[in-house]
Amino acid sequence: MKLKIVQEDPWLEAYKEEIYQRWVRFQLSRDELVNVAGSLSDFANGHHYFGINFDTKRHGWVYREWAPEADALYLIGDFNAWDRSAHPLVKDQWGIWEIFLPFEAYKERLVHKSLVKVHVKGGNTSLDRIPAYIRRVVQDEESKDFSGQLWFPDTPFSWTDHDFSPTxxxxxxxxxxxxxxxxxxxxxxxxxxxxxxxxxxxxxxxxxxxxxxxxxxxxxxxxxxxxxxxxxxxxxxxxxxxxxxxxxxxxxxxxxxxxxxxxxxxxxxxxxxxxxxxxxxxxxxxxxxxxxxxxxxxxxxxxxxxxxxxxxxxxxxxxxxxxxxxxxxxxxxxxxxxxxxxxxxxxxxxxxxxxxxxxxxxxxxxxxxxxxxxxxxxxxxxxxxxxxxxxxxxxxxxxxxxxxxxxxxxxxxxxxxxxxxxxxxxxxxxxxxxxxxxxxxxxxxxxxxxxxxxxxxxxxxxxxxxxxxxxxxxxxxxxxxxxxxxxxxxxxxxxxxxxxxxxxxxxxxxxxxxxxxxxxxxxxxxxxxxxxxxxxxxxxxxxxxxxxxxxxxxxxxxxxxxxxxxYGILPAAFAEQLHADPKNKVLIYQRAGLVFAFSFHPEASIPDYQFRAPAMGQYTLVLNSDDPEYGGFGRIQGTKSYFTDQNQRLSIYMTNRTALVFARVDE
Missing domain, CATH: 3.20.20.80 (Glycosidases)
Structure with a gap:
């Protein structure tokens, strides 16, 4: 099977099988996740399962952590005076550890802005770590240590952007x-x-x-x-x-x-x-x-x-x-x-x-x-x-x-x-x-x-x-x-x-x-x-x-x-080169119906500089880098109209180190 990017680019013909396998691997990896979770979006709900979340059905906090090769995990923090043995987690067959903390027993201790960590034993080490899915960490100003922080303010943020639509x-x-x-x-x-x-x-x-x-x-x-x-x-x-x-x-x-x-x-x-x-x-x-x-x-x-x-x-x-x-x-x-x-x-x-x-x-x-x-x-x-x-x-x-x-x-x-x-x-x-x-x-x-x-x-x-x-x-x-x-x-x-x-x-x-x-x-x-x-x-x-x-x-x-x-320049098609003059370092192209004329020459300013326009008619100057408004020298008359001659050529004053943009005036 030859996919579209190969059809469009003959240089990729030699790699068509690898490009096809790129598509096959994506389908297989997506199906693997979707068949279990129902959708990619449902699979990507890990932050609602792992970390510290409130379970409304069990009415308490559940902390889960994936740590397959750890020997033991203990939740520690302000709520238990940082006791490294008081709150052990239990491991399941998939390497996921869990602890449940009932609301009534911990409502005065697991509060907004409480500091927490998890003590992990594994690989011949015992270290205090920050939970992987934690929603906020803060740094102690004196010790410079970071800790996880519980974050559930009483009033949720009130969004006002419901009608926002990007341009x-x-x-x-x-x-x-x-x-x-x-x-x-x-x-x-x-x-x-x-x-x-x-x-x-x-x-x-x-x-x-x-x-x-x-x-x-x-x-x-x-x-x-x-x-x-x-x-x-x-x-x-x-x-x-x-x-x-x-x-x-x-x-x-x-x-x-x-x-x-x-x-x-x-x-x-x-x-x-x-x-x-x-x-x-x-x-x-x-x-x-x-x-x-x-x-x-x-x-x-x-x-x-x-x-x-x-x-x-x-x-x-x-x-x-x-x-x-x-x-x-x-x-x-x-x-x-x-x-x-x-x-x-x-x-x-x-x-x-x-x-x-x-x-x-x-x-x-x-x-x-x-x-x-x-x-x-x-x-x-x-x-x-x-x-x-x-x-x-x-x-x-x-x-x-x-x-x-x-x-x-x-x-x-x-x-x-x-x-x-x-x-x-x-x-x-x-x-x-x-x-x-x-x-x-x-x-x-x-x-x-x-x-x-x-x-x-x-x-x-x-x-x-x-x-x-x-x-x-x-x-x-x-x-x-x-x-x-x-x-x-x-x-x-x-x-x-x-x-x-x-x-x-x-x-x-x-x-x-x-x-x-x-x-x-x-x-x-x-x-x-x-x-x-x-x-x-x-x-x-x-x-x-x-x-x-x-x-x-x-x-x-x-x-x-x-x-x-x-002028809708960015969504427009690729620019088309109209004129290239390496000697005078002038480059002219069109995009989105505009004509862009650039002179990168350090010295040469050329009166009656001519080039073939993309269409017959009248043109007007819509942007001029030499305008004094932009720190230029005002050498070009901004109100002037430009008309093509019988050979569809425009004549402009192409000053050095200048960018000029022209728009065609509709008849």
Whole structure:
């Protein structure tokens, strides 16, 4: 049987059997779960069974934990003065431990905000652990130890988002990538509520239709950016309570913003005291045993996606965030690492690298199940893959030979820009190379394009603004201070963003602050910087100061996002190249009925620059990066009309380092 992605791509013919088996394995793995549970959604109710839940029929609390190789488990906490022998759990034939605590006997002790752990004996160790399905953990300020915390407030959160409907099906995803903790300007850790009240209105004003929240899942080390997760069902207590996170999501929905969550199922923190590592005393409960279970580059543990209870844990985790916190989808971190036994740490220069011995079929089946579950629980939710290898079919349905994601991240674009800035002077840039990098993506697989994300702003690297302007940003960003380095930087910053958003994909992402060229890297408090929060924040006041040039970049971003939405650029078909002029570094293409003209030339400004338009008629200029409103030099008359000649050619003034967008005027 030849599936659709093979029919569409002759290069995949040699791998048609493996692609077919990808579909077969998905059906078998799905049927295995559905035949027992009734549906994927029912199978993903692990959080209602495991952990500490109130049983209304038995009228008491039930705590269950999967720990097949443990010798004994004891529930401990405030309620029993941390007695490690008073409350033993009983093990069944499947390795699931259980204890029942009657309400009448424990109603004064098992209360809201009580601290709990589980004492586990196994593998020649006896350790206090945090329950795997716990809903909240908190850190003691003095000892720095984490403990589970019972969380059942008297009044449930009152949602107001029942009529919310995301606009990304119409406009395409316009994603504002965020980190709550560093969202404020003051040095310190921001909160969910502060972010909701002060940052979300900024995002709305810019025109984005979704936020992507990083570092939501609890992580013991703040500087991990949330990617070394310890407690998968816990919103990070650094930023507030679970109700505070719900307030953030509800507030976003009230503004028309969808909320996408960075979910980390590719690996887990290897900390024993806070996380899942060696929970039952073995090295192979949730993770692979031995070297296969350890990621040397990330210093973290790797899940065994073939195990029944691991699949239940991770799938339940997705359903929990969708239902309990009303998230609108996920950006899956580290998908390349999940796909391959070598974790993508090779060069992908041949189709052979996507198949055969190096592919983790259990991981692929898990991702197919995850994407199917997301659509079953919340049909309009998005699933986005952070994936760099270019795995064919990643964003196609399983029945077409795919893995089921909606979008993949265009991770090569920011790397390309930084490579150009680091390695080549402007006069050596090849605009055909620019075109290839931005337009070369798999047929019918949707992409989220971005010029930079949080990765490019981390300490050790630099944001595009800093690559362009460096230390000059500290001294020459005043409006009345002309500076050729700043002029170049502002011009190219605008070009990179419009080039990316209009050409690079079917969605667009920006990391918070980069829209106005935030000048500093991100460096979380650590011993090497004396535990400073100086660089773990966003300096919003820079863009609000009328005396500084940051305002020009902010205005450009707002105008660009408005253009993308008004003309439906992201959902439109691939761009069509109209004109390429490597000598003058001019590239012109059309998409969504608009004509985009870019000059990357450092010096040449050419009057009467002619090219063949896509159709005869009158054209008008709808966006101009050289407009003084955006920090340009005002060399081009914005109100002028442009008419094609008898040969269907347009004549424009193509100034250097300028982006122009034209719309055809209807007759």
């Amino acid at each position: 990304y099906p119409i406009d395409g995803p316009l994603i504002y990538e965020c980190h709550v903790g560093m969202g404020q300007e003051e040095e310190g850790v921001g909160s969910y509520t502060d972010f909701a009240d002060n940052i979300l209105p900024r995002v709305k004003k810019l025109g984005y239709n979704a936020i992507q929240l990083m570092a939501v899942m609890e992580h013991p080390y703040y500087g991990s950016f949330g990617y070394h997760v310890s407690n998968f069902f816990c919103p990070s207590s650094r930023f507030g309570t679970p109700e505070d996170l719900k307030y953030l999501v509800d507030s976003a929905h009230a503004l028309g913003l969808a909320v996408i969550m960075d979910v980390v199922h590719s690996h887990a923190v290897q900390n024993v005291s806070e996380g899942l590592n060696a929970f039952d005393g073995s090295d192979h409960q949730y993770f692979h045993a031995g070297p296969r279970g350890y990621h040397e580059v990330w210093d973290s543990k790797l899940f065994d996606y073939g195990k029944w209870e691991v699949k239940r844990f991770l799938l339940s985790n997705l359903k929990y965030w969708l239902e309990e916190f009303h998230f609108d989808g996920f950006r899956f971190d580290g998908v390349t690492s999940m796909l391959y036994f070598h974790h993508g740490l090779i060069t992908f220069d041949h189709f052979e690298k996507y198949f055969h011995k190096d592919v983790d079929w259990d991981a692929i089946s898990y991702m197919q199940l995850a994407n199917a579950l997301i659509k079953e629980v919340k049909p309009g939710a998005l699933s986005i893959a952070e994936e760099v290898s270019g795995m064919p079919g990643l964003c196609r349905k399983p029945e077409e030979g795919g893995i089921g994601f909606d979008y993949r991240m265009a991770m090569g674009i920011p790397d390309f820009y930084i490579k150009m800035l680091k390695e080549k002077p402007d006069e050596s840039w090849d605009i055909l190379e620019f075109w290839k990098e931005l337009s070369d993506r798999r047929y019918r697989e949707k992409t989220i394009a971005y010029a930079e994300s949080h990765d490019q702003a981390l300490v050790g690297d630099k944001s595009i603004a800093f690559w362009l302007m460096d230390k000059e940003m500290y001294f020459h960003m005043q409006v009345d201070d002309p500076n050729i380095i700043i002029d170049r930087g502002i011009a190219l910053h605008k070009l990179f963003r419009l080039f990316t958003s209009s050409l690079g994909g079917e969605g667009y992402l920006n990391f918070m602050g980069n829209e106005f060229g935030h000048p500093e890297w991100i460096d979380f408090p650590r011993e090497g910087n004396n535990w400073s929060y100086q660089y773990a924040r966003r300096q919003w006041s820079l863009a609000e100061d009328p005396k500084l040039k940051y305002k020009y970049l902010l205005r450009w971003d707002q105008a660009m996002i408005h253009l993308l939405k008004k």
